[in-house]
Amino acid sequence: MGGKPRVAFFDFACCEGCQLTVLGLGEPLIELLEHVEVVTWREAMSEKSEEFEVAVVEGSITRDSDVPRLKRIREQASTLIALGSCATLGGPHVSANRLDQSDLLTMVYGDRAREFEAGEVRPLSAEVQVDIPIYGCPINADEFVSVMKHVLLGRPYRVPNQAVCHECKLNQYECVYDRRQICLGPVTRCGCDAICTSRGHRCFGCRGLVDDPNLNAAREVLEEHGYRVEDILSVFELYATWARPEEGLGIVEPRAAVKSRKGSEPWRFRSSI
Amino acid sequence: MTARRRAMLGEADVWALLERAGKRGPLMAPVKRGRNSFAFEWVEDPGAVALRYVRTVLPPKRAMFPEREAFLRFRRPPGAGAEAVVSEEPYVLFGVHPCDLAAINQLDWAMGRRHEVVDPNYVARRGAATIVGMECLPDEYCFCPSVGTCDTREGADLFLTPVGSGYLAEVLTGKGRELLDGRVSGREASSEEVGEAEAWSETKRRMTSCQVDAEMGELADLLDSRYESQVWEETALRCYSCGTCTIVCPTCFCYDVEDRLDLTLMSGTREREYDSCQYPDFALVAGPHNFREERSDRVRHRWFRKFVRLLREYGKPFCVGCGRCTQSCTAGIGLTSVLNAVIAEARESAA
Amino acid sequence: MKGDRIGSGVEAGLYVPEIATIVGARDLTWQDRVFVVELAGGRSLGHRPGQFVQLSVFGFGEAPISVCSPPEKAGSFDLCVRKLGGLTKALHGLGPGDEVGIRGPFGNGFPMKAMRGMDCLIVAGGIGLAPLRSVIDSIFLNRSEYGRLILLYGTRSPRDILFPEELEAWSADPRNEVLVTVDEASEGWGGHAGVVTTLFPRVTIDPVRTVVVALVGPPVMYRFVMAELEAMGVPEDHMFFSLERRMRCGVGKCGHCQVDGRCVCVDGPVFSAREIKTMKESV
Known part of the structure; x- marks a missing residue:
């Protein structure tokens, strides 16, 4: 491509917080603009263009009428980046899929329900090929910069596939389990630099599951900590509903000998989350 | 002295x-x-x-x-x-x-x-x-x-x-x-x-209440005899492959390498970061072929590396008894618990 | 962090690639490209056949690549690279005049000494022919020191055949036998079809005076080749296999190439069948 690659930002159903994170980058954003030309970005500028090489798309697909627009973006872009949990996983509003659509519309819009369209909430990958997913709710700004550098260099981006524990331990944060809370860190994809556990929160799983999560272990461990299956599912459903494999949730009891004190004598936890 | x-x-x-x-x-x-x-x-x-x-x-x-x-x-x-x-x-x-x-x-x-x-x-x-x-x-x-x-x-x-x-x-x-x-x-x-x-x-x-039920001198042979032990599979049922045990280990030294560019895109640094043999792609090669694809392969590797391979090469186990891995395992997998289960099996099968 | 040079006694440059220049490059197949690389001042790499270098494409990283030219070649060395990941794709975009980083050579290499005076059976699978080319060329340049040379080469399809002109040249020598097979024969392929082990019945060897060197692709092929050779009566310490691992450091530190207590990068990549049999998870 001649000249600077042209970048366009788009959004579907989302809070636009991930784009806001990019806008808030400060100096690195200015430096990035040395290398790219932003041609469309509703949140940041009034100009628009249909000509671009890199599309950065935030948000999930919730209406069938959104699909043609997404497909047009896909056709135009040589690289399509899905930005944030909504675009990569469907986002927290995937929970709407559990309800009846017309009930849901009535619940939200009352008498005017028929004026609105709603459908199954799904990630971009359900409709088009995504080249690079940037997970997170919101995204990690540093990861966005890193992804852009990879795109500019023509280098494939290796999406992090370790658990959040990896980054949590590298940063030496106190283990959430040692604070007598549960945490989705052991099965959640890292790349966030363990930002939630650094602030005393638990991991909510916003980057989705790692490629090969041991859900059997997760369920067993959480049950030992006093949670019921419904609680466990509701923890996962915030972000991992779309991707949650139905298999692998059965429990196989390992021999007691391989469990340490910590496993065999579960602490007493409150039974709801 | x-x-x-x-x-x-x-x-x-x-x-x-x-x-x-x-x-x-x-x-x-x-x-x-x-x-x-x-x-x-x-x-x-x-x-x-x-x-x-x-x-x-x-x-x-x-x-x-x-x-x-x-x-x-x-x-x-x-x-x-x-x-x-x-x-x-x-x-x-x-x-x-x-x-x-x-x-x-x-x-x-x-x-x-x-x-x-x-x-x-x-x-x-x-x-x-x-x-x-x-x-x-x-x-x-x-x-x-x-x-x-x-x-x-x-x-x-x-x-x-x-x-x-x-x-x-x-x-x-x-x-x-x-x-x-x-x-x-x-x-x-x-x-x-x-x-x-x-x-x-x-x-x-x-x-000290926690212990290894074997002398260090006999450990390598005991484990070696239980390469096919079920304990590895059973431990793998509980293991997240989150890598915590190796990241917090004072004797682990495996690392991964990555180039990071400055925003000039013209210069950068080559960096290393702790890596873990428990991660699924640690032993992955082109092909692709993964020499330790199963979680249980990776679990076994960790104990074998510390208590068989490096022990034989260095003369001491590559474990100093600090307890970090056991204490920080959210799944509650105990290093000595697993080790002792294998030791017990080895003694049983030898008897 | 400071960028100071380290004090005496310690080699600060262990991880520092030397800047080398690509002086020639040509496509061998749709996915393989061979690069001729020159160190500063035409300095010799000083490698042995079967050794590898760590090649840097700055910004993309570093990858282990076997040297595919013989040590006797002066002034430059050859690297045959298959386009697989980001680094190799970037490398394929490079040509004469472009700069890369080189560390090495690393590893033990093939047992050229043990092969002297013996018949040499070389078994190559796919890209495995590249490092073995350094062995074959070295034998050619010192032809009288070796006995027969038999090359069994299997690759996926006719369009994947590496070094076709050289295969011709090697087979022209009456002391050599070169047999090529493809897994998937395409139209117009008049040669043998089948995996590399199907070539074994077509050659006769004196198992006692033969040394085998092999690099045959997926691990399962190593086991098949080993079994075939044993059936032919080749002693296990006359068979040498080069193992593939994804080394990060090349010097026995990073841990990625550990196989049952050995480091493929420093103890290997070439091991005898006797060693391989005792190494768990090796093939």
Whole structure:
């Protein structure tokens, strides 16, 4: 491509917080603009263009009428980046899929329900090929910069596939389990630099599951900590509903000998989350 | 045993020593992070140092083998170039427990001498260190007596043992003497005080509840005979492959390498970061073929690496009994629990 | 962090690539490209056949690549690279005049001494021919020191055949036998079809005076080749296999190439069948 690659930002159903994170980058954003030309970005500028090489798309697909627009973006872009949990996983509003659509519309819009369209909430990958997913709710700004550098260099981006524990331990944060809370860190994809556990929160799983999560272990461990299956599912459903494999949730009891004190004598936890 | 100078320091003397060490250069020491969580950190305020702690999240190896480290600066072509990034700035590493000292000695071999190859970054940082060891008491996860590390002094330049209201300081090297001399007003320890310090070893042994049910000399053969044990599969049912056990391990030294570009896109750094044999793609090669694809393969690898392979090569297990892996495993997988289950199987099948 | 040079006694440059220049490059197949690389001042790499270098494409990283030219070649060395990941794709975009980083050579290499005076059976699978080319060329340049040379080469399809002109040249020598097979024969392929082990019945060897060197692709092929050779009566310490691992450091530190207590990068990549049999998870 001649000249600077042209970048366009788009959004579907989302809070636009991930784009806001990019806008808030400060100096690195200015430096990035040395290398790219932003041609469309509703949140940041009034100009628009249909000509671009890199599309950065935030948000999930919730209406069938959104699909043609997404497909047009896909056709135009040589690289399509899905930005944030909504675009990569469907986002927290995937929970709407559990309800009846017309009930849901009535619940939200009352008498005017028929004026609105709603459908199954799904990630971009359900409709088009995504080249690079940037997970997170919101995204990690540093990861966005890193992804852009990879795109500019023509280098494939290796999406992090370790658990959040990896980054949590590298940063030496106190283990959430040692604070007598549960945490989705052991099965959640890292790349966030363990930002939630650094602030005393638990991991909510916003980057989705790692490629090969041991859900059997997760369920067993959480049950030992006093949670019921419904609680466990509701923890996962915030972000991992779309991707949650139905298999692998059965429990196989390992021999007691391989469990340490910590496993065999579960602490007493409150039974709801 | 070589004659060492033993001095009695009051607690105020130790604070003074920390103060001086902090003024002289960088100081890494344990600080309190959470209710029961400590971390070795570069401290600005020596007053924040925790003199008593059981274990830290990451071991003190991070002083000489940081969890993330840029070791090369490069320029992309045209006019490509590359130069080493190595730090030799002297620093004090304070409060290292005997098990972690033993681990540093093992890393001195693995990074410094193994295969007759010297890792320049590790060795430079190691050489720049003045290490102050500190005696400790075990909790339910410690098993240093089993692996023979609880009386380690080697690797420390100065070693402190709490005695009465103060500390008995053993001066072990010239660096240790230099750190102490003229900075704090120690007095010569009495024979009672020396006796009290020496009694720590016995106290630690008595207080340690966790253990390995085999002598280190027989361990490799015992495990080797149970390569096909079901214990690996059973452990894998509980294992997240989250890598925590290896990331917090004071003797693990595997790393991954990645190029990171500056925003100029013309120059950057090559960085290494702790890697883990528990991650699914650790043994992946082109093809693709994964030599340890199953979680149980990776679980077994960890015990075999520490208690069979490196034990045979180095002569001691690559485990110092610090208890970090067991304490920090959210799935509750115990290093000695698994080890002992395999040992029991091996003895049973041999009987 | 300071960029100081390290004090005496320690080699600061262990991880520092030397800047080298690509002086020639040509496509061998749709996915393989061979690069001729020159160190500063035409300095010799000083490698043995079967050794590898760590090749840097700055910004993309570093990857282990076997040297595919013989040590006797002066002034430059050859690297044959398959386009697989980001680094190799970037490398394929480079040509004469472009700069790369080189560390090495690393590893033990093939047992050229043990092969002297013996018949040499070379078994190559796919890209495995590249490092073995350094062995074959070295034998050619010192032809009288070796006995027969038999090359069994299997690759996926006719369009994947590496070094076709050289295969011709090698087979022209009456002391050599070169047999090529493809897994998937395409239209117009008049040669043998089948995996590399199907070539074994077509050659006769004196198992006692033969040394085998092999690099045969996926691990399962190593086991098949080993079994075939044993059936032919080749002693296990006369068979040498080069193992593939993804080394990060090349010097026995990073841990990625550990196989049952050995480091492929420093103890290997070439091991005898006797060693391989005792090494768990090796093939």
